[in-house]
């Protein structure tokens with residue numbers, strides 16, 4: 001069955017006990033056991049909760065994995081997956097990785113003896129050159145944040161596999177509707193479910209998904225041991241949000257294409273970064289590995305003054321951190337997602353003071369463009 005059908009008919013669409021068309025919220029921390037010798041499937045809700053499990057099975061199925069794990073945030077999912085590595089291990093990481101991931105790698109995991117090298121992952125040669133004998137992982141984001149750079153996932157995963165390293169992909173921007181890294185040979189998919197998966201700007205959550213049995217066992221051990229699990233209320237909200245993932249992504253993407261094309265024609269907008277534009281250097285690779293360019297784009301304005309006017313004057317797009325909601329969100333990477341990155345690092349990565357990121361929501365594209373026009377050209 002196709003994605004649109006599978007997202008509704010997940011295997012959890014009817015509660016077997018009551019026939020309810022919504023997964024019950026098991027708001028419990030523990031489960032009574034019948035006998036000393038035989039414990040039931042559930043014993044303590046950190047280890048397993050039926051509401052969370054329905055969500056975990058759903059995300060696993062959508063990503064083409066065998067198991068999914070729900071965490072209290074995207075960073076909890078990413079940090080938990082990074083606990084697969086040990087002191088002395090080395091990671092190769094795409095250079096415009098999410099700011100929070102950069103922060104845990106350079107300030108937390110580095111202290112634990114896990115070293116990272118940041119590379120331009122649009123270049124498979126650069127990835128290959130960064131491998132060392134102790135490289136155990138390759139961490140990618142494509143399209144990357146905030147410059148929407150594209151990495152050839154199948155090519156990169158092949159390089160890593162040949163060297164015995166795992167490939168981890170943060171698939172937040174695409175969601176499994178548009179891109180499924182496990183099907184391209186990657187080992188672990190990570191998400192900030194806070195963004196498009198939940199989609200309504202009302203939950204913080206994260207996911208890890210894999211299809212490898214050994215990795216499933218290890219991630220289950222880490223999830224239970226480290227304990228950064230998602231609660232049942234939030235799990236239920238994400239299950240509800242997920243039901244409309246396809247229609248939200250389709251509509252937001254259609255508007256994002258219109259906005260990107262309009263921006264690209266404006267003289268006060270010297271650069272637009274969006275893999276849906278033919279001029280994007282990664283457009284070809286992206287089209288081969290993903291079902292569409294998504295709903296996030298970024299662009300540079302001609303001056304800092306104009307950048308400020310746009311950010312502070314925008315009413316349809318909220319000036320805020322985050323993305324992937326039903327409402328458009330305009331953000332300022334230099335002071336928001338990449339504030340954790342030292343200014344020199346940020347400048348070297350092209351995250352300038354005139355760069356703006358726009359996550360296109362479900363407003364009418366004509367209205368979004370009219371407001372951008374009045375703020376940029378008015």
Ligand SMILES: *Cc1c(COP(=O)(O)O)cnc(C)c1O
Pocket residue numbers: 073074075076098100141145170172173191192193194195204205206
């Ligand atoms: C938001 C985000 C994260 C972090 O997720 P949280 O849910 O905020 O912890 C990680 N990666 C990407 C690409 C993100 O956009």
